[in-house]
Amino acid sequence: MTGPDEDRALEAATDRLLSDQRGQPAPPGAAGDPRPHQLAAALAGQRPGATTPRPAFTRRLHRLIDRELGGGRGEDPAVGHPGRGQTWSRRQWLAGTGVAVAAGVSGALLGELLPGHPAAPTPIDQGPLVPDQGRWQGIAHVEAITADHPVPFVAGAIAGVLVRERGGGIAALSAICTHLGCRVGWAATERVFVCPCHGARFARSGAYAGTAWPGAYPSGLPPLPRLRSRVMPDGEVQVFVV
Amino acid sequence: MEAAPPDGPAVARQRVLAAAYRVEAPAIYAFIARRVGSAADAEDLTAEAFLRALRGRQPLDPERVRGLLFTIARAVLAEHWSRLYSEAPAPLDAGPLELTDPGDGPPEPDGEPAAAQRVRTLLAALPENYRRVLELRFLEGRSVRDTAKGMGIRPGNVRVLQLRALRRAASLREVLP
Structure with missing residues (x-):
């Protein structure tokens, strides 16, 4: 049996729920059975849009996590405009691999490669940078590159990633997001590249594949550019770097 | 006494979570919002779940981030209901309305269809x-x-x-x- 106190408590709880206020503990003695309230919550959770986070919250969560990681900037690169009080300049974004260093600790953490990667990108002896005159640089053995494990690399001025394509071939992609130049990482569970800065995703083919944050790129993004690559007879995959 | 290693398990864990959070946050938010109904509560609990994950000290395998986050989200939800109803029994979660555990599989783009189906069955x-x-x-x-x-x-x-x-x-x- 339920009493009038419990009825009043449940009614107050559903009113708060429907007006999008935080739930509050029921008054003493009126707590009763939580299940009708839980049921009301499950129903309200089916409202259109109920499961899409508000943009202000996604920014707040980013700042919170950033602070927790020790950055302390409390600045969300997603909300600012380059050149207007932004901590990271557009130049730094475009520097790609330099981003993590430029951004300090938290930037370094947020800029890390996504899960599923065996290790940090393979550092390659950079040699002299000659813009007009590239060279073929050996990166990895062809068998090290699987559909589940793309191989990231930094060679010369290029941050890229070697992928096993759907047809089984090998391709080299730029690892620099075509939005603002952060370096993408591989999300093993979803098998996509994800940009740590604003969440853009790219398929193994390099094609833009949406974002975890609805509405972020209404007109999409260009694909990750392809780099020239070749597989040598001994299985070494080389990329043409500048 | 030696200084702590600069890159201990807690830092490695933070790296893993920092890299994963943008991918996982929408699914965690949706999972929680389906169970608390209001954005205000869903936001608080989502933030709580991520902070709790970040403050853990155990090493974390990147492949298990998603499972860990859902486990924490369930605990945070159970505590939420206990706060509101001091002796709350199992949250909705544990009953037949329990909606599929996303586990390690790929997230369903439309959320958990089972959740919507349960609600329809119940209403019918x-x-x-x-x-x-x-x-x-x-x-x-x-x-x-x-x-x-x-x-x-x-x-x-x-x-x-x-x-x-x-x-x-x-x-x-x-x-x-």
């Missing part, structure tokens, strides 16, 4: 006026006045009907498949 099992009041008030978010107009009854009756419908539905939840 209710008497017509109970079903209607819940649809109008909760699924469509209409006011008491609107609901009364839509159902041709007095506003005071909407409130009574709504309470009865919620209690009936909560009891049905136990018996439905």
Whole structure:
């Protein structure tokens, strides 16, 4: 049996729920059975849009996590405009691999490669940078590159990633997001590249594949550019770097 | 006494979570929002879940981030209901309305279809006026006045009907498949 106190408590709880206020503990003695309230919550959770986070919250969560990681900037690169009080300049974004260093600790953490990667990108002896005159640089053995494990690399001025394509071939992609130049990482569970800065995703083919944050790129993004690559007879995959 | 290593398990864990959070946050938010119903609570609990994950000290395998986050989200939800109802039994989560555990599989783009299906099954099992009041008030978010107009009854009756419908539905939840 339920009493009038419990009825009043449940009614107050559903009113708060429907007006999008935080739930509050029921008054003493009126707590009763939580299940009708839980049921009301499950129903309200089916409202259109109920499961899409508000943009202000996604920014707040980013700042919170950033602070927790020790950055302390409390600045969300997603909300600012380059050149207007932004901590990271557009130049730094475009520097790609330099981003993590430029951004300090938290930037370094947020800029890390996504899960599923065996290790940090393979550092390659950079040699002299000659813009007009590239060279073929050996990166990895062809068998090290699987559909589940793309191989990231930094060679010369290029941050890229070697992928096993759907047809089984090998391709080299730029690892620099075509939005603002952060370096993408591989999300093993979803098998996509994800940009740590604003969440853009790219398929193994390099094609833009949406974002975890609805509405972020209404007109999409260009694909990750392809780099020239070749597989040598001994299985070494080389990329043409500048 | 030696200084702590600069890159201990906690830092490695933070790296893993920092890299994963943008991918996982929408699914965690949706998982929680489906169970608390209001954005205000869903936001608080989502933030709580991520902070708790970040403050852990155990090493974390990147492949297991998603599972860990859902486990934490479930714990945070259970605590939420315990806070509201000091001796809350199992949260909705544990009953037949429990919606699929996303586990390690790829996330479903439309969320958990099972959740919507359960709600439809439950509503279909209710008497017509109970079903209607819940649809109008909760699924469509209409006011008491609107609901009364839509159902041709007095506003005071909407409130009574709504309470009865919620209690009936909560009891049905136990018996439905």
